[in-house]
Amino acid sequence: MKLASWNVNSLKVRLPQVLEWLKTAQPDLLGLQETKVPDEHFPSEALRAAGYEVVYSGQKTYNGVAVLSRWSITEMLTELPTLADPQRRVLAVTAAGLRFINLYVPNGQAVGSDKYAYKLDWLAHLRGWLAEELERWPRSIVVGDFNIAPQDQDVHDPQQWHEQVLCSTPEREALQALLALGFADSFRQFPQEPGIFSWWDYRMNSFRRNRGLRIDLILSSAALTRTLTASYVDRGPRGWPRPSDHAPVVAELHFE
Numbered sequence: 397m398k399l400a401s402w403n404v405n406s407l408k409v410r411l412p413q414v415l416e417w418l419k420t421a422q423p424d425l426l427g428l429q430e431t432k433v434p435d436e437h438f439p440s441e442a443l444r445a446a447g448y449e450v451v452y453s454g455q456k457t458y459n460g461v462a463v464l465s466r467w468s469i470t471e472m473l474t475e476l477p478t479l480a481d482p483q484r485r486v487l488a489v490t491a492a493g494l495r496f497i498n499l500y501v502p503n504g505q506a507v508g509s510d511k512y513a514y515k516l517d518w519l520a521h522l523r524g525w526l527a528e529e530l531e532r533w534p535r536s537i538v539v540g541d542f543n544i545a546p547q548d549q550d551v552h553d554p555q556q557w558h559e560q561v562l563c564s565t566p567e568r569e570a571l572q573a574l575l576a577l578g579f580a581d582s583f584r585q586f587p588q589e590p591g592i593f594s595w596w597d598y599r600m601n602s603f604r605r606n607r608g609l610r611i612d613l614i615l616s617s618a619a620l621t622r623t624l625t626a627s628y629v630d631r632g633p634r635g636w637p638r639p640s641d642h643a644p645v646v647a648e649l650h651f652e
Contacts, residue, residue: 397492397649400426401539401612402633403500403595403642407431407462410640411439417633417644418446424466425491426644427498427539431460438462453484461487461498461540479521488529494620495533497526499540504561512561515543519570527577530617535651538579538615541595541642544571546581550610552593562609579615582627582647594629595642603634614647623651 400423404410407428414428426448431438434456443450443464453474454460461484463469471490475481488497499522504515530536544567548554557563575581583592593608602608616624626648634643 398423398646399537399539399614399649400644400646401498401614402426402644403429403541403612403640405430405640405642407433407439409638411442413633413636413639415442415446418448421630421644423646425496426464427496428462428464429498429500429541431462432457433460451487451489453487455484459484459500461485461500463487463489463496463498465489465491467492476521476525478524479518494535494537495529497529497536497538499538499542501541501543503543504567507559507561507564516566516570523573523577526574530577534617534619536617537620540613541611542571542613543611544568545609545611546571549590550593552591552607552609562611574615578618580621582614582616582624583610585621585624586627592629594645596634598641612642612645614645616647620649620651623649625650
C-alpha cells in the first residue's frame, strides 16, 4: 500500500500536475492540502476519472483539504470536534481498514504573533482529538503539511532558522507531543541521505540551491509503523513547470 501527502498550493493551478503524478506514482491514498477551491468548484470528475474516490473540504482562496482513495471512503470528519474553526484544515476518513487523517496545520506567520498563538492552540486541540482517534483506530496514519520542521537536520540552515516560525521550540514540542501519543515519523524509520526536504521557497532559487525544510510528514501509529517498508520525498514534481512549492511525500506499507 502506498500512502502520500502533497500540499499542491492551489488545485486549480496544479490539477494537471496532480493527474500526471497519480498516473506515474499510483498512490493508493493521497492527502492534498491547500487546495484553495470551494467545494462547488472542486474537480472531482477529473480525479474520479483517474481512478479515485474523492472527498474534500474547501474554501475560496485559502486552505482546503482533500483525500483521494482507491477504496471506498466512510466516516468522514472535517473539523476538530473541540475547536470551532471556519478554516478548512482537517479531513479524516476511514478506508482500507485504516484511519487516514489529512491535515493542513496553520503556518503561524511569526513567533509571538496572533497567528502563532492560534497555531499552538490548534495543535493542542489536535493532540486531544488524535488521542481519542488512536484509541478507536489503532491503525491510524496522519499526513499533511505540518508547517513544523521536526529537527535541525530537517532544515537547510539551522542557524538561520533558529527559533523562527516552523522551527521554534514550542512548535517542535507540540509535534513531539503528537508523536508521544504513539505515532512515528515514517521518514525517520529508514536511513536517509542528508539534505532531504519537502518545501522550498519560490524565491532566491531555493529549490535549485536545495535551501528547503522538511515540513510535510507522514506519521504512523505503532500498529502501522511495524509494517512500513519505505518512506521518502518525491522531488520530481517540484521541478516541473508551474510547480507547487512542496513536493509529495510517500510512505509504503505491507500488512495483511
